[in-house]
Amino acid sequence: MTSPTFLPSPTVSAVHLGPLTIHFYALCIIAGIGVAxxxxxxRWITRGGRPGQLADICLWAIxxxxxxxxLYHVITDPELYFLPGRNPWNAxxxxxxxxxxxxxxxxxCLGAWIGCRRAGVSFVAFLDAIAPGVLFAQALGRxxxxxxxxxxxxxxTLPWKLQIHQMDTAAGTAVTNASGHAIVLGYFQPTFLYESLWCLLVGLALLxxxxxxxxxxxxxxxxxxAGYTAGRFVFELMRSDYANLILGxxxxxxxxxxICLAAATAFMLLRTRPRSTAYPPTTITTAPPKTQQPLTGTGV
Known part of the structure; x- marks a missing residue:
């Protein structure tokens, strides 16, 4: 029995339960959020935070x-939704x-900052606590x-090339030919898999x-x-799906x-600072008490 020479892709991307359609893309995102x-x-508790506190902040961040x-996707690819013949509601x-x-x-981050302000905790400590989990969430989301x-x-033509089908996104299934077989568009580099594995490795390295x-x-x-964007830079060069270009x-x-350059610079500046804590120590200065002056003169 010979081993497969390609990675298969699903021919189903959603299940229908009566009027409810459950998309596996959404389930992957939800699973990633749960892990994060x-x-x-x-990690938040090890930084001095209280149980349940990070989840409360995430209610603002998520x-x-x-x-x-x-918004970023729609703004950077508006022609997918707003050109003639496109459906703007698909945005x-x-x-x-x-x-x-x-x-x-x-x-x-803006939502997390609001949540941290309301809870009276350190926004920077939240970012440090959640960062590895976000990478694992991205790995699952891919x-x-x-x-x-x-x-x-x-x-x-690599042994791990990815089989890609023509998908009907509305139906959540692959388009079939006259014989009832899913239409295969071809075999391609599995960049989704490369990015997923990269996120997993960077997350473990951070831990x-x-x-x-x-x-x-x-x-x-x-x-x-810095770590995520270093890999993303490479994977973007490998991708062949449609995207807007700037200078090629x-x-x-x-x-x-x-972002990779900016984040690497930020790391070099921040790495020697004290470790982040949920409740950073504050220095309270109290003015020395005034010396009571003796009363002079005569009272009335």
Whole structure:
């Protein structure tokens, strides 16, 4: 029995339960969020936070992150939704894919900052606590692209090349030919898998470094940003799906490169600071009491 010479892709991306359609892309994102909150909560407690506190902050961060991720995608690829013949309402169909990580992180951080302010805890400590879990969430989320048969690279003949089907996103199934077989578009580089494995490796590296080294406040999150974007820069160069270009490079390639440089610089500046804690120590200065002057003169 010969081994397969390609990685198969699913021919089903959703299940229908009466009027309810459950998309596997959404399930992957939900699973990733669950892992990030679970791991982040454990790390938050080691930084002096209270149980349940990080999850409460995430109630602000997660919706903001989803909105930001979708906004980034729609803004950077408006022709997918607003050109003649396109359906603008599909801009809201996040279950079909299309969440920009940069927008998700930006608005997600804004939501987290609001949550931290309301809880009276350190925003930087939250970022350091949640960073490895976010990488694992991204690793799981990329498998949603596998179910959707999307985010692949150039055509490939490698043994691990990815089989891609023509998908009907509305039905959540592959389009079939006259014989009832799923239509195969070709075999391509599995860039979704490369990114998923990279996120897993960087997340494990962050956990090991944070356990062995007393890295300064904010440096774990800076390493997350630098590590993830270093890999993303390479994967963007490999991808063959549609994207807008600037000077011959995909928009996300430019964004990944710039963020990587900025985050690496931030890490070098932050790594020697004191470790982040949920409740940073505050220095309270109290003015010395005034010396009571003796009373003079005569009273009335």
């Amino acid at each position: 909150i679970w791991l982040g909560s454990r 919706p903001a992150g989803i909105i930001g991720g979708r 809201f169909a996040i279950w079909d894919g299309g969440l920009g990580i940069w927008g998700a992180i930006a608005l997600g 498998w949603g692209n596998w179910f959707n048969n999307e985010l692949y690279g150039d055509a490939s 090991a470094l944070d356990r062995r080294c007393q890295l300064g406040a904010g440096s774990i999150f800076a390493l997350y940003a 490079l995909r928009v996300n390639t430019w964004v990944a490169g710039l």
